[in-house]
Amino acid sequence: LASGVATAKVDQTFPHIDSNNGRHALMVDGKPYLILAAQTNNSANYAAALPDVWPVVEQMQANTLVIPVAWEQVEPQENAFDFSFVDTLIAQAREQDVRLVLLWFATWKNNAPHYAPSWVKLDNQRFPRVKTEDGKTLNSLSPHYRSTLEADKKAFVQLMRHLKKVDRERTVIMVQVQNEVGTYGSARDYSETAEEIFQQPVPQKLLTDAGRKAGKEPGNWETVFGEDADEFFHAWHIGRYVDEIAEAGKKEYPLPLYVNVALRNPFNPGQPGQYSSGGATDNVIPIWKSAAPHIDMISPDIYFRDHKTATRVMELYARDDNPLYIAEIGNDQPYARYFFDALGHGALGFAPFGMDNTKYSNYPLGAKTMDETVIKPFAELYRVFGAMGAEWAEISLNHRTWGFSEPVDTYSADKALWNAKGSDGEEKPEKDPEDNTQRQDLGDWTAEITYGRPAFWIEPPKGNSPASGGAVIAELGKDEYLVVGYHARVNFSPSKELVGEQYTFERVEEGHFDDGEWVFERVWNGDQTDWGLNFIEQPHVLKVKLATYKTN
Template identity: 50%
Template sequence: LLTAIMAPAWAQSLPHFESHDGKHLFVVDGEPYLMLTAQANNSSNYPDMLEKVWPAVHDLGANTLQIPVAWEQVEPEEGRFDFSYLETLIDEARENEIRLVLLWFATWKNTSPNYTPEWVKLDNERFPRLKKKDGTTSYALTPLSRETLEADKRAFVRMMEWLKRNDREQTVIMVQVQNEPGTYSSVRDYSDAAQAVFEDAVPQKLVEHLGVGTGTWPQVFGADGDEFFHAWHIASYIGEIAAAGRAVYDLPMYANAALKDPINDQGPESYASGGPTHNVIGIYKAAAPALDFVSPDIYMRDDLRYTAVLDHYARPDNPLFVSETGNAPDFARYFFDVFGHGAIGFAPFGTDYTGYANYPLGGKEVSPESLQPFAANYSLLAPFAGEWARLAYERQVWGAGRPDDNAPRILDLGPWRATVEFDQWQFGEDEWWGDDVERREPAVNAGILVADLGENAYLVTGYNARVRFDPAEELEGRGFLFASVEEVVWEDGEWRMVRRWNGDQTDYGLNFTDERQILRVRLATYDEN
């Protein structure tokens, strides 16, 4: 008993992942945790900027902030460390009741070494840049330099040691190691030293993980050999840094990806080759087991590519976290697709009032108004975020944001089918007959989330969409009815019924509007014959 009382809370349960049946749960303070995240802009990692960060985090209604910590700021001179920024950041995060995900900007930040200290980026003898195929020197550092890896790792481990000693309340719950690693404009390092390594056999660990034959990179992987070689070495480099950090303080860690086209062929000379793009997730798994997952940064605006990316990264061996997404209002609807995929988190990028907006990747401005649709969506799940995470892990969840063409979307719930319709009148009409009915303004932010509660009961919530249910195959031919539709609120760890919906609210489908409403529906059939 005494040891239980004396043991610090973190010794009992550091933030960690649990997985079963191909589903994943993020656990913080011993409880399921859903990351409703804000990501700050790139240069907001200084104490004087934080007063422009917290208001935006609160306007978004986030529970978590991703914010950079740069190698150049913690080790400005070799061997001299300064963690005063982290001290201020963590203090203020606690005051604001926001958890932190630190973004370690070091060897790779959007592939470049710009965030490395000057003693690194200006010394290319000691920290070499890679060679392109034509023999010229790339802007990017090579992953094959032991010297660079050791230097980055030393700084990272110092940071993890500092966190372990100073962040006793675990305000920092996760660390992103590097940012969008890879190389633009060169598929790999073509220096003589790299070429010699390239001519070696593919490592046995990778051969076994992927279940492929043995041989050199081109022999085993054909035209993909160059890219896969680069991915293997970058992933190994990041994985070694993550493992060393976790050996001193075991927080969850991940790497994020600048994406390649998720549907059409795209050659690696036109994206960040060697980064955790969807085609090399297996290589990252084999090379970097210290990473809990790799995650997509999604700035594609169309729903086909957006949801294809989600399908690629939500895997039995990879929890889905959308580590960045555009903050333009039309990205807000993807909240429903992301959490419908059982994601552990979502993060609009550039959530602060420092005066920068990354349009046209994201929105033209960052303001309380521009954040409003994202905030509205966060406010749906925030009151029961942990319970949603538990349902996604132990049961099943679905979601559908408004597609570009506004067409209905079907959710296959097993025994039942849910049809989600957008931009319709309250009685399920696309066009209203008769005269003088104003045209509807299609709602930008629209979508539905559904969670299985068991025994033909489902939780349903969302905005600006209608939901109809039908019996699926096994119940085909039977008449449908609601046993009950209850509007509920989450209070003290359980659902409390506010009222029953019936009549106009249910007879033509369930109409979700701009109101924040959560329903618990129980589905039933009757014999029609």
């Protein structure tokens, strides 16, 4: 991956991202690392809140805590830095044996400068805000002023320098730069300063990298990008702003850096400004890639409950040039099963949001209240994948993987979110078993995943209530797959390559990994395999060997 940082000697034990033919892994302590995270609510970034955080991390069996560090708390007065919260956090994380991902809440936190210090957010002369086309001032800082960029950059550099000094154990493995950047209420800044820049030619780098307008004569934003000019301009300039901060931070301490995205609905996007304009929404990923080479990945925040939209988002953000990392996802039950889709797309990790006991809930995005029933669906998955995090991440870096989750949504209409309109499926009067069936061509074999049927016999799948099933399949070698499922039946049949052949499970082993080695526990056979692989109350880890045989 383009880290853009010329380090004299590369320390392989330092956190970094490895890529292999469009597959990716986060490397920590020299080994692939699967991020099984809990993200706190906002405002958990004070020592007083931490006792409400760790118990949930532990119950979830998370290996990583994702938590903010605010500009206002580290530089309350200009040039007077205070990293005592970071020190407390790191010390406690070590006691808990948990790694940290820090969120740099600064110029933009969901569009606004709320987390910037007072000396920034109250000084609109020195740190100007975005102006709308009709001259209103929005509470979103403009990306066009050196004064703002330099101030944020200076604080971020101090943070990274501090980590370098205090974190010899590398408890902090990654940092998010800003939070859901962009502007609500305007496609871009229309101030006089912004207008001047808008009239200038589109940077050649963008024209070359994005390739979209290849062959076009260089021109200004409007002549090159037409209707998209305002949004693309804002995205480019926020991307450049964030990149300069990232570059400076990496020079101090080259941790992997990423941005998270307030998504637009991929099926029904609306207009820039209705969603956070300038953030790396699906339509401007190439612009961001060009603008921000020091940002290792662009990571979606998923608050679409429905299967169709949640899985579409993953397809859009899992790219050869962009490892998928689920930077946030709602913590309510329907979202847990999307863990399987994320793994299928080779995700580096998964971070449900609002996992603490601070007695806040971001419902309707997430669960209404925090209790064991909220934690359990995630804990079930983390328990199994936590025991094989390094092995899974290694497999995922080097082998093909496919993920599935139950496709028929079961949550009630009142839980559908306001911006999910247009993506929710229509109610069907009759239930068709095909709706609860997914098929995937794996090459020689085709996998079939069905949901909500008894383990024994061929009853058609009715779906689970609530929808909760999923499975992930990794190709280990010829005719050999690793399969982990939950509330689902997984079966295999010959693809066209093998059609007409007699076939059977040659051997299905249940087991686990120990230090990279597969440890066999027992063979699944008889009722456990006669109708397919039935994953019922808990996920199991199976190694499946398929075979064909001749009858003459």
